[in-house]
Amino acid sequence: MTENFEFFIKTCILYDIYHWKSPENSYKTICKKYGPELISFTDFKALFSKTLIDNCNESTCKKNLAEILNSSYSALKLCILNDVICGKSIDIAHDKILEIIGKGKMAPWTHFHYWFQRFSDGNWDFGESPAPASPEFADLPIQIVKTIIENCDYSNQWTLRTVSRDLKIHVDLLKSPIGELKFRCNFDHFSLKIDKKYRIFGRENFKIQKYLYIYKDLENLEISKTENFEELAFLELQEKLSNPKLKLEVLEFKAEQCQDFEKIDKILEQIGRKLWVKSVKLR
Incomplete structure (x- = not known):
């Protein structure tokens, strides 16, 4: 070595x-x-x-x-x-x-x-390629950037947060559009639904074909396969719920095991504040 x-x-x-x-x-x-x-x-x-x-x-x-x-x-x-x-x-x-x-x-x-x-993207080479300049989108006038963000749905706003730190700040300052967040725990995968988009966290051998009766719109589906899928799913849930501007029409949790509800409860305790939610469903 x-x-x-x-x-x-x-x-x-x-x-x-x-x-x-x-x-x-x-x-x-x-x-x-x-x-x-x-x-x-x-x-x-x-x-x-x-x-x-x-x-x-x-x-x-x-x-x-x-x-x-x-x-x-x-x-x-x-x-x-x-x-x-x-x-x-x-x-x-x-x-x-x-x-x-x-x-x-x-x-x-x-x-x-x-x-x-x-x-x-699959390029794991550590070559010293220079990082590119800041994204051109971030160079737009602030008011235009804010207008674009305000006209995006909640899922797209969270996507914009990954573009740059400046955009992340602008998104977090916005009043969150009212939507729905659904978190589902299954034995071989967890899912997080933000409005119409799903983020699936599954085992490495997870097959989406078994659940097409639930996840019908594959275009609005993102899948991450890893052995520690449960940990990543709970981290993602905590990140979404921690947004102080979050307002939801529906917040739904569905789990097959009591221990999953206990972890959800722990996340809510760690947030340390009340959430603005119109309807809560536990299944």
């Missing part, structure tokens, strides 16, 4: 430890990037255990990880790729890394967006 790969693996392990990943799931991420030939699971688990012992305290882990990310642009790109492989949204990935390294020390949003989009 070369020194460069060893550095990447140790960084990936530290990042996964900070996110409470098991050595098995962490190894799967490594294999998706480098393949199983780079390091055996036995050697990887030993390295994971040693790193865990050295970083058993969360604050220590965060400090050591921050030092690496602030000193190595390659390490930052590796963590972005890690989040892409795990199916995280760009907002969640950015906020989590920002949480580690602190505001003011993060690479410009355009750089982060460039690498996240590049990796999402």
